[in-house]
Amino acid sequence: MTRQRFLVLIASGGSAALLLGALGFQYLGGLAPCPLCILQRWPHLAAVLIGALALWLGGRLLPLLGALAALTTAGIGLFHAGVELKWWEGLQSCSSGSIAGLSAADLLDPSKDIAAVVRCDAIAWQMFGLSMAGWNMVISLGLALVWLAAARRA
Secondary structure: OOHHHHHHHHHHHHHHHHHHHHHHHHHOOOOOOOHHHHHHHHHHHHHHHHHHHHHHHOOOHHHHHHHHHHHHHHHHHHHHHHHHOOOOOOOOOOEEOOOOOOOHHHHHOOOOOOOOOEEOOOOOOEEOOEEHHHHHHHHHHHHHHHHHHHHHOO
């Protein structure tokens, strides 16, 4: 295995691990994602697909695109962490599970399954003072560096 392929495997595997971790928090841990959480997942999925192509085709362009995907999710993570820390306002769509259109009877009916509102400015989980969005930013910046190292090896 060449050094470039190894670096691509590490970078795309890191994105896959972050994606699986987010899904684990959601489906095993019961932490429903907000719209910004969902938005951070898409560049990781792109990085995994780019990684598969890069392992197959090689070259410099695909690792550069992988770095761009990692930097994109890092940027979204930075924005989301700033929203959580009240540094700036979030997006208009930063709450899901709206109760708009439901009647008072629906809201009081215990047999109705009404989704909980998930806010982008609420920290659902944190470790060492960083939320999931903050950790996504930090780790994704590291992954971008690995992608760039892979591009240099082409």
